[in-house]
Amino acid sequence: MVTLWGSKQNGEQGEDDSSPNPPGSSDGEHSRPNTRSRHQGDPDERTRLLPPPPGHGGYLSPDDPAVTPYNLWSVRALRHLTVIFTIITFLWWVLLFISIFASPPSMNSRGSGYFDISYALLTIGNLLVALIFFSIPSTPMSVLGMVVGVMLLINMILILAVSRLRAEEGWVGTASVIWAALMSLYCVLTNKTVRWGKKEEEERLTGREETRRSLREWCAVLTASVIMVVLVAVTVLLTATLILRARDATLAPPGERYFVDGDKYQVHVACVGDRRYDDQGEAIPTVLVEGGEEPTEGSGLEDFIYNARVNGTIARYCYWDRPGLAFSENAPSPHSAGMSIDAISEALAIAGEDGPWILVSAGIGGIYSRIFSSRHVRDVQGIFLIDTLHEDFLHRVGSPTRGFFLWAWGMISPLGLDRIPAAVFKGRTREDRVYGPSSYQSGKYLKAKLQENLVAESFTKSEIMSARRIQPPDTPLVVVSSGVMMKKDKEWEKKQEDLTKITDNLLAYDVVSGAPHEVWRTLKGREVLEQRLGELFNPKKSNTTVKTAWKLKPRQD
Incomplete structure (x- = not known):
């Protein structure tokens, strides 16, 4: 001693x-x-x-x-306070993490919720660095910490200033980014206070300020600096992705957004064309389009329906974006197909759209359309399934491997590792990111698909099985399948044939040779689809052949 x-x-x-x-x-x-x-x-x-x-x-x-700064009560108090802040932030992160799978009351994020988790993780990283290297303060830690704090303040300003971001992030996201910014600045203040305390104690107990550093201290400073550089890079990526989101928020939806489920979130619905009535004064059916794995607008399905209307095959159509896709906001978790149908039913009622309906769906959208049909038996006058998913394949949608991949991809989505390069080097536009080829990269889309995955074999499977039992047997039905998918998967072929039996009134069953899963992407596929759609829409024309005039639907600026 x-x-x-x-x-x-x-x-x-x-x-x-x-x-x-x-x-x-x-x-x-x-x-x-x-x-x-x-x-x-x-x-x-x-x-x-x-x-x-x-x-x-x-x-x-x-x-x-x-000779230690811990001799000062102010330094010891700051360390205890840092420990408390770290525990609080960790508990907040746990709550946010759980909300991805099961949203606590009043904590649903109308956006993906992944940004909230990112801010919490960034805050935990800042506080842990401050704790681990508490007694070895350095100038690089202060400078880099200040950079992180300034960037987080920019994030906070963006979220508060852009109404769409503010709505999607809600109070949870706003609180997360404000807390992250405050904690970053707090860590800078702590670092400076410990440096002051260290100097004070050295001068008091040794007569001079110590300028030497041991090898252990130099290694600690280097390690802390490297970690802080990583945190700075993460913050820069978060800011760049948020700027892209702010840019995308300026793209107005072609229809309207409607609050549903007790005003918890909004879904987007758009209708094209005017209502028409026949000679008896009965409303002519409206086609209700349900997209597949991708947003309806970006997959080309809505383009096909648009051309069918231009060609006079149908009179009017409506389409919507399921929660989390394109212009719609994310729903609370868990969220099943039946819950989505409740959302569109409520939105259509608010919009004053009461049918009657002819349901057109593709891919997994067939599950949603069939549930809709079972819940609106009096309003549905026909079902058109385009290479749709059979309920026996829901285990593929709900596979644990797919779920883990969606979760992991969602967790890193705020960094924009794919969106930022695509925007900078490939010239991806707002349309591409919102509903086009890059829409699958968004956190909203990934969370929606994760929600779909989590309940595919439980809630959704139960809902579609009930829908099959409830479905009226006299509902007109048309099934068109992909020849490519048939050759690739014999089980898919068997299940497509089984879909022709969901009602007893099958009008047509076609397998389009050479057509991919998205049958409308080939000329032959479009011709078959439009002909069958015309027969379903107007049975009197069932013996006519429709020649399609394919045009691109004009896009919004």
Whole structure:
């Protein structure tokens, strides 16, 4: 144990204080010889920290463990406060993480919720760095911490200033980014306070500020700097992705968004064409389009329906975006196909759209359309399935491997590792990111697909099985399947044939040779689809062949 003010450890008395070595002398320990201690025996925790008596020139060695900023109550209080903040942030992160799978009351994020988790993780990283390297403050930590804080303040301003971002993030996301910014600035303040405390204690107990650093301290400073550089890079990526989201928010939807499920979130619905009535005054059916794995607008399905209307095959159609896709917001978790149908039913009622309906769906959209049909048996006058998913394949949608991939991809989606390069180097537009080829990269889309995955074999499977039992047997039905999918998967072929039996009124069953899963992407596929759609829409034309005039639907600016 080092004795008081540099006295010898063997118990001998120190030299007379008339000839002390001044601080900073050539002595290796930068210490002065000490006079006889006024305290008998070995120094204790209290006496070794007492300031030298008046006129005394003895100091502790800079390497003495007693020379520490923890001697100051303010430094100790900051450390305890940092521990408390870290625990609070971790508990907040756990709550946000759980909300991805099961949303607590009033905590649903109308956006993906992944940004909230990212801000919480960034805050935890900042606080852990501050804790681990608490007693070894450095200038790089202060500078890099300030950069993180400034970037997070920019994030906060963006979220508060852009109404669409503010709505999607809600109070949860806003609170997360504000807390992240405050904690980053708090860590900078803590670092500066500890540096001040370290200097104060060194001057008080050794007579000078220590400028040396041991190898361990240099390694600690290097490690802390590297971690802070990573945190800066993460914050820059978060900011760039948020800027893209702000840019995408300026793209107005072609229809309207309607609040559903107790105003918890909004879904987008668009209708094209005017209502028409026949000679008896009965409303002519409206085609209700249900997209497949991709948003209806971006997959080309809506383009096909648009051309069918231009060609006079149908009179009017409506389409919508399921929660989390394109212009619609994310729903609370868990969320099943039946819950989506409740949402579109409510939105259509608010919009004043009451049918009658002819349901057109593709891919997994067939599951949703069939549930809709079973819940609106009096309003549905026909079902058109385009290579749709059979309920026996829901295990593929709900596979654990797929779910883990969606979750992991969603967790890193706020970094924009694919969206930012696509925007910078490939010139991806707002349309591409909202509902086009790049829409699958968004956190909203990934969360929607994860929700779909989590309940595919439970809630959704139960809902579609009930729908099959409820479905009226006299509902007109048309099934068109992909020849490519038939050749690739014999089980798919068997299940497509089984779909022709969901009602007893099958009008047509076609397998389009050479057509992919999205049958409308080939000319032959479009011709078959439009002919069958015309027959379903107007049975009197069932023997006519429709020649399609394919045009691109004009896009919004």
